[in-house]
Amino acid sequence: MTETDIYLIQGLRKQSPKAQQQALDRYGGFVFAQVARLIPGVENAEEVYQDVFVKVFRNIGMYDEGKSSLKTWISRIAYNESITFLRHKSQPVIYYEDRNGEAEKLSDTEVDETFGQPSAETVQLIRAAMKHLPPDERAIITMFYYEEMSLKEIAYVTESIPTTVASKLSRTRKKLYKIIKMLQS
Amino acid sequence: MKEEKLNTLRQQDVALREALRLDEAELTQMPADLNARVMKQMAQEPRKSRIRQLWPWLAAACVAGFIAVLVTPPKDQTPTVALQTPSPTMKTPSPTIKTPSPTLPLNGKGEVSPEASKVEETMVAKKETKEVAQRTPSAKKVRNNQKKQTTPTSQDTEVYNDLAEVQENEVFTPLPSGEGQGGGSAGAVVTLTERDIPITRPENYKYTPEELALLKKQANEAYLKWVELELEIAKHNLGQTAQQ
Numbered sequence: 501m502t503e504t505d506i507y508l509i510q511g512l513r514k515q516s517p518k519a520q521q522q523a524l525d526r527y528g529g530f531v532f533a534q535v536a537r538l539i540p541g542v543e544n545a546e547e548v549y550q551d552v553f554v555k556v557f558r559n560i561g562m563y564d565e566g567k568s569s570l571k572t573w574i575s576r577i578a579y580n581e582s583i584t585f586l587r588h589k590s591q592p593v594i595y596y597e598d599r600n601g602e603a604e605k606l607s608d609t610e611v612d613e614t615f616g617q618p619s620a621e622t623v624q625l626i627r628a629a630m631k632h633l634p635p636d637e638r639a640i641i642t643m644f645y646y647e648e649m650s651l652k653e654i655a656y657v658t659e660s661i662p663t664t665v666a667s668k669l670s671r672t673r674k675k676l677y678k679i680i681k682m683l684q685s
Numbered sequence: 686m687k688e689e690k691l692n693t694l695r696q697q698d699v700a701l702r703e704a705l706r707l708d709e710a711e712l713t714q715m716p717a718d719l720n721a722r723v724m725k726q727m728a729q730e731p732r733k734s735r736i737r738q739l740w741p742w743l744a745a746a747c748v749a750g751f752i753a754v755l756v757t758p759p760k761d762q763t764p765t766v767a768l769q770t771p772s773p774t775m776k777t778p779s780p781t782i783k784t785p786s787p788t789l790p791l792n793g794k795g796e797v798s799p800e801a802s803k804v805e806e807t808m809v810a811k812k813e814t815k816e817v818a819q820r821t822p823s824a825k826k827v828r829n830n831q832k833k834q835t836t837p838t839s840q841d842t843e844v845y846n847d848l849a850e851v852q853e854n855e856v857f858t859p860l861p862s863g864e865g866q867g868g869g870s871a872g873a874v875v876t877l878t879e880r881d882i883p884i885t886r887p888e889n890y891k892y893t894p895e896e897l898a899l900l901k902k903q904a905n906e907a908y909l910k911w912v913e914l915e916l917e918i919a920k921h922n923l924g925q926t927a928q929q
Contacts, residue, residue, distance in 0.1 A: 517728075520724065520727060525720070532715040533709065536713055537712065545713070546719060546722075554726060554727060612697060615697070616699060616700065617699075618700050618703060623700050623704045626700055626701055626704035627708055630704065630705075630708065644691070644695065645695060645701055645702050646702070646705040646709060651688050669691060670691075673698075673701075
């Protein structure tokens with residue numbers, strides 16, 4: 501943790517408006533992207549974004565530096581707020597569910613080959629398939645591949661354990677491949 | 686799956702990463718005034734710490750309530766007992782009234798000046814009026830009747846005799862049996878009996894020792910009669926059996 505972070509956390513604990521503005525400038529974009537990724541509609545995303553930061557500023561006393569970085573802690577709040585919003589306020593959306601466990605039967609080699617091809621067609625197929633994933637699985641994939649968070653950090657954000665996150669990542673990857681195959685056919 | 690293997694996959698899955706990057710690029714941009722709105726919301730919303738500051742007051746209120754419950758006497762200790770038996774302070778006139786106060790101004794003959802006696806008298810009258818007003822309406826009615834028939838005593842010159850007379854009238858005058866009787870001073874206090882107190886609380890419905898003795902006696906008699914009746918029934922049944 502840098503010295504700037506320490507000053508920022510101290511300022512937030514004192515409810516300093518300057519520190520709050522600084523936190524918004526530093527983490528605002530990241531939080532908005534995380535929220536907008538999960539929640540459809542800009543207005544909804546804005547509402548959740550505001551709730552996230554109000555919660556961050558109000559509950560900064562509960563933040564423990566020993567457990568995570570400030571960014572991960574904010575990310576955890578953003579994730580929980582988004583999931584809560586989706587459960588209670590959002591319109592229900594149907595996602596692909598692999599109830600028969602067919603994705604698990606797919607070979608790893610086949611999956612690795614597909615995701616390793618940097619062709620435009622595959623990329624488009626992956627983007628289309630991503631829309632059929634449930635929000636929590638999509639969030640895990642994004643956190644791992646795009647934000648390059650470690651399993652421990654993802655586990656902290658999703659209030660889980662690293663092994664569960666690892667198995668969920670593997671399963672989601674195969675599920676994504678299964679959806680691609682369905683879209684191709 | 687181990688983390689190392691997953692990290693390797695992260696590097697290998699180029700297409701997946703590219704897809705995510707494109708998705709992120711197409712995400713809606715954050716409105717410029719959103720942070721300003723958050724700051725405005727923060728300024729408008731009441732701070733939670735204020736709510737947290739309430740808990741000591743709540744705790745204090747709870748403690749005060751608990752102490753009040755502890756200190757309050759139980760309902761059995763009613764003030765009617767005190768009213769039924771006149772208190773010693775009522776029977777014996779107060780020494781401050783009968784004996785001249787050392788602080789009272791004296792005239793040349795060593796007697797209390799009339800102005801001072803008037804002051805003391807008015808104080809006594811006020812005190813007594815307050816005391817009677819707190820009691821039952823019947824006592825108030827009696828006192829009003831007494832007021833009408835009483836000649837004013839404030840014009841008397843002998844302060845000590847007058848005060849003593851007033852006190853005696855106040856304390857020892859029995860309760861008049863009918864209206865129009867009695868003759869006390871303006872601030873006369875009537876000793877209240879049980880009949881004057883309206884029974885409004887269930888704990889006042891208590892039997893006297895005589896009534897209790899009578900009840901016991903009646904219960905014993907009833908029991909004896911019941912035993913005799915049982916014996917007669919038994920005899921009758923035996924006779925019936927013998928005849929059969």
